[in-house]
Amino acid sequence: MAYLYLVVAIVAEVIATNALKAADGFSRLGPSLLVVLGYGVAFYCLSLVLKTIPVGIAYAVWAGLGIVLVAVVAALVFGQVPDLAGLIGIALIVAGVVIISLFSKMVGH
Template sequence: MHAYLYLAIAILSEVIATASLKAVEGFSKPLPLLLVVAGYGLSFWMLSLVVRTLPVGIAYAIWAGLGIVLVSVAAAVLYGQRLDVPAMLGMALIVGGVVVIQLFSRSVTH
C-alpha cells in the first residue's frame, strides 16, 4: 500500500515541478526554479521507491498518464490555458488506460 502513497507523492511533485517550468522564465526566477528542482528530485525519489513493489512499466504508465492530465488542469488554473475537445478526448483515453491497467491487468502486484 505504501507504493500507491509514494506514487501519489511522485505524481503531485512532478506536476508541481512541471507547472512551475513556465514561471522559471529562462532560469531568471529563483523560487519557481527551486520548485522545479525539488519537485523533480522528490518525484524521481518516490518513483524509485514505487518500482520496488510495482512493475516499472505499470508505475511509469500511471505516473505519466495522471501527470499529463493534472499538468493540463494546473496549466488551465495557473496560466489560463484551455484545451480543445480533441485534447480532452485524448486525455480521457489516457485516464481510461490507467483505469484498465488498475482494474484488469495481471501485471499489477497487489
C-alpha cells in the same frame, strides 16, 4: 505503501512541471528551485515505487495522471485550456490508466 509513494511522485511532478512554466527559462530563482526540488522528490518516490510495482505499470499511472493534473493546473493557473482534441486525448489517457490499474495482471507483482 507503494501507492502512497506513487501519489507523492505524481503530485511532486505536477508541481515541478507547472513551476517549470513559471520559471521562465530558469530566469526566476524561486520557481527554478521548485522545479529542481519537485523533480527530485518525484524521481526519488518513483524509485521507491519501482521496488514493488512493475516499471511499465508505475510509469503508465505516473505519466498518465501527471498529464491530466498538469493540464488541469495549466488551465486554472495559466489559462491554457485544452481544445476538444486535447480533451478527448486526455480522456483516452485516463481510460488507459483505469484499464491498466483494474485489469493488468502485473499490478502489485
